[in-house]
Amino acid sequence: MSFHRFALRAAMLALALTLAACVSSTKVDRGTYVADTSHHAQSADSRIRFLVMHYTEIDEAGSLKVLTTEAVSSHYLVPENPPVENGKPVVWQLVPESQRAWHAGASEWQGTTELNAASIGIENVNLGPRDTPQGRAWQPWPPAQVDAIIRLAKDIVVRYGILPTRVVGHSDIAPQRKIDPGPLFPWKQLYDAGVGAWPDDATVKADLAGRAPDGPADVRGLQLKLARYGYDVATDGVLDERTRRVIAAFQMHFRPRDYSGTPDAQTDAIAQALLDKYMPAQPGDTDLTR
Template identity: 70%
Template sequence: MRASFRLCALAFACAFITACTTTMLNRGTYQADTQYQARNADSRVRFLVMHYTEIDEARSLAVLTGDEVSAHYVVPDAPRIQNGEPVVYQLVPEDKRAWHAGQSFWQGATELNASSIGIENVNLGPIDTPSGRMWQPYPPAQIDALIKLSRDIVERYRIPPTRVVGHSDIAPQRKIDPGPLFPWHALYEAGIGAWPDDADVARHLAGRDAKAPADVRALQEKLKRYGYDVATDGVLDEKTRRVFSAFQMHFRPFDYAGNADAESDAIAAALLDKYFP
């Protein structure tokens, strides 16, 4: 009986020591005890930001592992396959800040480097030719890899649809990536990001010609409510045009001239109905 008691006591002591040891982190000059964990905490990740690199894969990796800019992930235009799945590059741990967004704004947040994950897609972007500006498409294999990566991120961090954005959305005065050929609708169909319902767009269009002029101030106010950094003064100046163009590249990529037209106004209204009722 006494031997059994001693064995139980020894087992308890070992378990106690093991539990204490596993909660202790040795940081060289001090020990950190992690046995008490606060409930009032959350992730730094609130946004997912899409980019294109404008250069090929090798140069993209060289630049993004250099001293000036970085991103959490790079999705090749032709991902290699390993064990039946596409391979993407992770350059920065998700819990660390990458330098991909620069001066930025979305839904009241500024400097999104601190609160976002950045994905760079290998894509040459706009190419000026004698016949006009051309855009490089995103190949199906790249889109498949991007969807798998993005879905994993938005599910793990519970990123709302309206917080999956392009660089041009959060910095429209400086940036135009990921461009009008970026597969926003394909991502939406895979459960990633926002998209308006066609029926709601038609309802708000209310029989108007899609190209008919719309009230500039009203469209500014809708886009500001959705998340954009835009004035609400009713003036269609170059800054406002760039915001309108960024919105159109995202949600109406066949026409992103930056005009205030009825279709853009209807799309914005449908998005607000769906995501900010």
């Protein structure tokens, strides 16, 4: 056999093997059966639709122990002072993103319940509130930790296309039992970096419509706004303790200087500004929030 004929046959064999590999690459041998993956359904989306922020209330060593040995977990744990490698902060990944972590508990946001199944949870090492003779004090968030949180959160929301209104705190999705990540959590800094939602000041001012910021707001009107935005709240116009907790959670997120749970005009205007920005009424809609 001449060299040229041998080379031609070798090339044809290599091509055949390549084509066979391309065909067989759509089939996966799973031991007891073969799965053919050559057809893809269009009606599918990501499991991950929400990003939930927490604080740990204990130090890093204790947090790692609890989150890896007890019946609670999160996908990530951000240290108070993250170590740096090659100029980048190092965070702990405790659960693969493809798996469910047990961080949200009984929860609801925008009509979705049991958010463990549809979210990524980030625990952040922070001691939370401490009662002092001068009143309740909250542990601040160090700049290096905030930087790490922003880097991690931005990567997650970009990869999964998580909507701004679906970046939430534990207190947002479970306001009757949780207050983390607390009023000092840097929500505005996250927003400025492209993560999460925040109202526009000009819209808040316009929605105040001349009302005094600390003046009263219609309870049912505010309940309707908060329910439309995503909170699990009654819309009966009754200012009971459950409604106060929801209002306080909203204020802690978007108006942290005062999170008493009082339904004031500024809180009402902030809620409306968020709806104006992220959930504008469509033609033909009956907007019950105004």
